[in-house]
Amino acid sequence: MQQRIMIVEDERIVALDLKNSLTHLGYEVVGMASRGSDAIQLAGSLQPDMILMDINLEDEMDGTEAASTIFQRWQLPVIFLTAYAEEKSLERAEASLPYGYLLKPFDLRELKATLQMALARRRTELNLRQTEQRLRLAMQAAALGLWEWDMERDILHLSGNDPLVRLFPDGHCQGIEQFTRLLLLPSQQQLRKALRGNGAFNLTLGYLRPQGDLAWIDLYADYRDLGDGRKGMIGVFLDVTERCRREELLRQANVVFDTAAEGIIIMDEQQQIISVNPAFTRLTGFSRDEVLGQSPDRFMQTRRQGDSQYPWHTLGRKNPVWHGEMSCLRRDGQPFTAWQHVSIVYGQGRKTTHYVIAFSDISAMRHVEAQLNHLAYHDALTGLGNRNLIQERLGIELQTARINHHSLGLLFLDLDGFKLINDTLGHSAGDELLKVLACRLQGIIRSTDIVARLGGDEFLILVPRLTHPQELEVLSDKILNTIRLPLMLCSDPVTISASIGISIFPNDGTTPEALLQAADSAMYEAKSQGRNRCLLYSPDMARRSLDKLKLEQGLSQAIQRQELELFFQPIIALHSGQLCGVEALLRWHHGERGLMTPDKFIPIAEESDLIDRLGRWVMRTACQQGQHWLQAGFPLTRLAVNVSVRELRASDYIEQLQGILDETGFPPERLELEVTESIMQQVDQSLTLFSRLKQLGVMIAIDDFGTGFSSLSLLKSLPIDRIKIDRSFVQPLxxxxxxxxxxxxxxTLAHNLDLTVTAEGIEQEEQYHFLQQLGCEDGQGYLFSKPQPAANMTDQWDRRIHGSPVYPKV
Structure with a gap:
């Protein structure tokens, strides 16, 4: 291919002669111009391989200026032609970076040699330019930056599109140390150490971007001769921030994988194991080498004949995750229950690449659940079934009896004199007695019968199928004879008896409640007839209900007959032994039964409408007596009165109480209302009620604390002043x-909530001293005084006036 030459010469004859010479040498002359401006325009359109240009043109623009413009715009090579070799002309020509000079006149050989050398240089430069362009494109495609350090002048230059370059003006960094200080401290140390060496290095360096986020680069650099005897380093760098982040996440995942408490199995797309973590070995006993290449369901899952495939085999795009409970095997063959979570790992194109199983051993949890379920249906002391179990089974067996038209029996057993054993030998002895008797009962009944402990010393025996009622009497006699056998408690032989009531389906009832009530009635009848016997239920046992009705009717007339009286029990400050208050306690002087305590008739009053009338009488009488004592000069600081939940739930109770206080004149701040824990169950209503009571100025105490079902957290929500420890907690002290x-x-709980505490039922000195040491403020009980009529309180008040303690008595 002919080389394309352009001629710029203002002398036409010289230009034509030069054209002929070039044509003779095999070159193609593509254009000719005589002026500099024309030469620039022609060069831009023709883009020749070489331009022969006369320096001195008859134009405002000489050849050197035209050549400079052409080179700046298109980097086209120029060989100058001149008949003069003045120094100034040559200096101007040199500034335009020419490819050579030809002094006129020149011969053909000079022209040929000059053109050959200039074109060879041109080809080399074009090749180098293409190489540089390819390198630049490659660096751009690879997101590489160029890192050049002139060691002699300590100038560092960075180029490329990396954000690191933009941290320096035009990519110029004033010395290697400025660049180094930009890096994180560990990276600074790495780079300084590498620069002290004599060879190439490849480092991963970190730095903080202006936004504050962490970035990383890979820097590869090597020593090079920069020319002119200057030494330096040239390298490339690549932003690897994302790779470093992924590597950090991978390291974190590796730590999780190695330290997780859950066993982790990684499988390929064929469900073959490729990796397991240490927890897998710890949970199953299988080592990593033993399971690689295997499927988990071939060695780990328990499988019965005919079972279908395991859940994770059915995973797919619609169901990429499965979790559930599986029964697994350890290496030693021991089964364990595992909670498994199975996931699919997708690659490109949503193609399944791996499966991951994470599992944990929940055998202990299942064991605890079984224990809790057992406790829910079994008595903790004896191991027998409890009320929940017997009620559930009774309902089931009744349904079976109806369907099959057969009878069913229920025995209600209550020990005779068990409280006496508890009180004399202690609760431990009582518990041991119950356990022994439970074993005896289990040894007597048939395998189909069910024995349960209702609580205390009460037991139920369910006989699901009867042929004759006499079977139950025979069984009861065997039970009574077995219970009467002596047993050793506290190294002493003890004999105890029982009373048994018997009810039969369908004669005595068709529901669990009716059968239980009938058996209970028969048991109480057996006790009333002398104990140590069994009785079948009969309708005449309804007399008890009649007695209850009579008691209720008598109570409704007790107020008019003036059979009710308030007794008062002193409340003692345990730190001083002095009287600090009294509690009003109701007594009923029954015409036939004598002096009755509230536990005998208050439940009946609460079941009827009598409790409201009774409560108003108690509150009015207590306040009247309290005001009488105050007017007599007795220092009554606290008058405690029990109030039932039913009274408090009356819509006008606050108004009733306000009316009584106004009527009697008793100061509300000296009145303390004792309520049971059951009132606390409905928090919002209780908060409203208690707040209104506090507005009246009265004090509020929770009676029999610890025996109800309230949450302790409610104490901090309600405006309570005091809690009273139930006597059942005090007596064993x-x-x-x-x-x-x-x-x-x-x-501790009460004091942390700024509540004061009164202990009930203090009967022994050691109980008194123990509670005193615990910091209990007040106490009451037979150790100090039994409840007594108001008239008998004078001595107590006199001792209080003179500062003498009620206990110890002096």
Whole structure:
């Protein structure tokens, strides 16, 4: 291919002669111009391989200026032609970076040689330019930056599109140390150490971007001769921030994989194991090498004949995750229950590449659940079924009896004199007795019968199928004879008896409640007839209901007959032994039954409408007596009155109480209302009620604390002043460890909530001293005084006036 030459010469004859010479040498002359401006325009349109240009043109623009413009615009090579070799002309020509000079006149050989050398240089430069362009494109495609350090002048230049370049003006950095200080401290140390060496290095360096986020680069650099005897380094760098982040996430995942408490199995797309973590080995006993290449369901899952495929085999795009409970095997063959989570890992194109199984051993949890379920249906002391179990089974067996038209029997057993054994030998002995008797009962009944402990010393025996009622009497006699056998308690032989009531389906009832009530009535009848016997239920046992009705009717007339009286029990400050208040306690002087305590008739009053009338009488009488004592000069600081939940739930109770206080003149701040824990169940209503009571100025105490079902957290929500520890917690003190801890806990809780505490049922000095040491403020009980009529309180008030303690008595 001919080389294309353009001629710029203002002398036409010289230009034509030069054209002929070039044509003779095999070149193609593509254009000719005589002026500089024309030469620039022609060069731009023709883009020749070489331009022969006369320096001195008859134009405003000489050849050197035209050549400079052409080179700046298109980098086209120029060889100058001149008949003069003045120094100034040559200097101007040199500034335009020419490819050579020809002094006129020149011969053909000079022209040929000059053109050959200039064109060879041109080809080399074009090749180098293409190479540089390809390198630049490659660096751009690879997102590489160029890193050049002139060691002699300590100038660092960065180029490329990386954000790191933009941290320096035009990519110029004033010395290697400025660049180094930009890096994180560990990276600074890495780079300084590498620069002290004599060879190439490849480092991963970190730095903070202006936004504050962490970035990383890979820098590869090597020593090079920069020319002119200057030494330096040239390298490339690549932003690897995303790779470093992924590597960090991978390291974190690796730590999780190695340290997770859950066993982790990674499988390929064929469900073959390719990796397991240490927890897998710990949970199953299988080592990594033993399971690689296997499927988990071939060695780990328990499988019965005929079972279908395991859940994760059915995973797909619609169901990429499965979790559930599986029964698994350890290496030693021991089964365990595992909670498994199975996931699909997708690659490009949503193609399944791996499966991941994470599992945990929940055998302990299932064991605890089984234990809790057992406790829900079994008595913790004896191991027998409890009320829940017997009620559930009774309902099931009744349904079966109806369908199959057969009879069913229920025995209600209550021990005779068990409380006496508890009180004399202690609760531990009582518990041991119950366990022994439970074993005896289980040994007597048939395998189809069910025995359960209702609580305390009460037991139920369910006989699901009867042929004759006499079977139950025979069974009851065997039970009574077995119970009467002596047993050793506290190294002493003890004999105990029982009373048994019997009810039969369908004669005595068709529901669990009716059968239980009938058996209970028969049991009480057996006790009333002398104990140590069994009785079948009969309708005449309804007499008890009649007695209850008579009691209710008598109570409704007790107020008019003036059979009710308030007794008062002193409340003692335990730190001083002095009287600090009294509690009003109701007594009924029954014409036939004598003096009756509230536990005998208050439940009946609460079941009827009598409790409201009774409550108003108690509150009015107590306030009248309190005001009488105050007017007599007795220092009554606290008058405690029990109020039932039913009274408090009356819509006008606050108004009733306000009316009584106004009527009697008793100061509300000296009145303390004692309520049971059951009132606390409905928090919002209780908060409203208690707040209104506090507005009246009265104090509020929670009676029999610890025996109800309230949440302790409610104490902090309600405006309560005091809690009273139930006597059932006080009586075992200080010998029963559990009671001691309960009392200590109640006192700590109360004091942390700024509540004061009164202990009920203090009957022994050691109980008094123990509670005193715990910091209990007040107490009451037979140790100090039994409840007594108001008239008998004079001595107590006199001792209080003179500052003498009620206890110890002096």
């Amino acid at each position: 200080p010998h029963d460890r559990h009671s001691c801890e309960l009392c200590r806990t109640i006192l």
